[in-house]
Amino acid sequence: MHSAAYYVGAIIISAMFLQASSSDSIVVLYGETIEVPCNNGGELGDPLFIKWKYDEADGSPGAILTKGRDPGDVTIQATNSYKNRASIAANASLLITNATLEDEKTFTCMVVISGDIEEFPVVVKVQKRPSPPLIKDMAAELENGKLTTLGDCLAQDAHPPAEVIWSKNGLPLADDGTATIITTEETKDPATGLSSTSSKLQYTAKKADVDSEFTCTVKHVLGPDQTSEPRTFSIHYPTERVELQVVANGPIKEGDDVTLKCSADGNPPPTSFNFLLQGKMETVVGSDSYTLVGVTRANTGEYECSVADDHTLQDAKNISVNFLDISLDPSGEIVRAVGVSLPVTVQKNSSGDVKDNVKLDTQPNFDNLKYSDAGLYVCEFSTSGIKQSRFFRLAVQGKPNIKTISKTRVDKQHKVLTCEAEGAPKPSVEWSINGTNEESSYENGMLTHRITVVPTGNLTVACRVTNELGMDVKYIDVSYLFEDNDKRKGPGDGDDQAKLIVGIVVGLILAAAVMGLVYWVYMKKTRQGSWKTGEKESGTSEESKKLEENNHKADV
Incomplete structure (x- = not known):
């Protein structure tokens, strides 16, 4: 090594x-x-x-x-x-x-x-990437037409220095030296050498900027761009226009509450308003509304509102209160006799055209009342959000009147008797004979009553119909025989009587024919015997005459 x-x-x-x-x-x-x-x-x-x-x-x-x-x-x-x-x-x-x-x-x-x-x-x-943008000294509000410092956007601790861009509604703002002024400054930390970029925006707001969103974006070579949360500002501007609004649920009618709302375009809006109510001045403090409670037709007219400290800023509106007066004669519960006339009149007074809607099951002729005319009659009227109805309930009365009484054979023993009568109030029915299976119906003044009977002999049966106004009675003949030989009194009796007469006539003719045949046979035998003996007939001329007369009757 x-x-x-x-x-x-x-x-x-x-x-x-x-x-x-x-x-x-x-x-x-x-x-x-x-x-x-x-x-x-x-x-x-x-x-x-x-x-x-x-x-x-x-x-x-x-x-x-x-x-x-x-x-x-x-x-x-x-x-x-x-x-x-x-x-x-x-x-x-x-x-x-x-x-x-x-x-x-x-x-x-x-x-x-x-x-x-x-x-x-x-x-x-x-x-080094800068920290997220920080907006300092943010303005609380802006004033229309006045150059105001909106805020100071700071991009801190970057290397190389970051770029700061102001935007309104997503579009970059440019320094024009008058309405928009952007001042940028860079500083370096002596200990770390990192740079901070500060950008101050001075902006001249307009009324249209009331909803504008301002943002600050920091750009750096390391990316990505960092953008602050959007900020909106209250724009102060004086009131230039006043508008009176009439707040109501649909067309105004008597009894409604109507609110008058005075709107001003200033920011902040005025807090006091004057309302001129048909010549009477009302000042409202801390609100922009005045309510008319339970209006009547007398409240129809012109209304004004203005800013309390400037009467020249005012607006006016006309209010029309709709009304409807209806009178129906007759009304309520009405009782009339059958056959009489009933005049009906309607009087209308309203703020506009009235639409009628008469709700009737039938359209009666009130000149000659019938039992079927009884019932509830409702008339509806409407105009401009108002609906009213009037009614009368008609009762048609009359004493009972039996229209028909009839019988129907069911079998060899049972017959059904039917009594039909008009009358109101509803009549009661009494028969002069006991019966079973009693049935009754009553509609439009017509009463139909049926009973089933077992006749024990030839009877005349009475049907008695009664109400509080009177009584009526009719009779019918009822036979106990199987052959329907019953005699009735009143309508419907003709068929049974005709059958009975025809039976009697046919019986008499048959009896006469039998007697004539017997007599002819007898005479023939008598004459033949005389011819055999050759004897002359005995008897007087008077007896011969009577005999010829009898022979003539027998031949007939």
């Missing part, structure tokens, strides 16, 4: 054979470990000796460390901060921890191989 002195001597002797390569460069991050490659990280063969050195800012050389052929043969020569920060890697790269701006210099790797000396210089550049 050769000593380090031997290598140093060899270096001095062989200095004339020194070969230097062109410089490489690397970029490292501030605060991290610097790794400076020797021969750009390529193969070095079997070097006898390696030395890392650097050039001071004034051009004087500085030594960091040396390394012999033996891996453990490393000597730290530096006496400054590199003494504790420098080391050498297995591939001969120089390692420097906690990089600072002082490390921005040229480091040279000197390699001795078999009497030859090679040097590999590397330029180290240290960079």
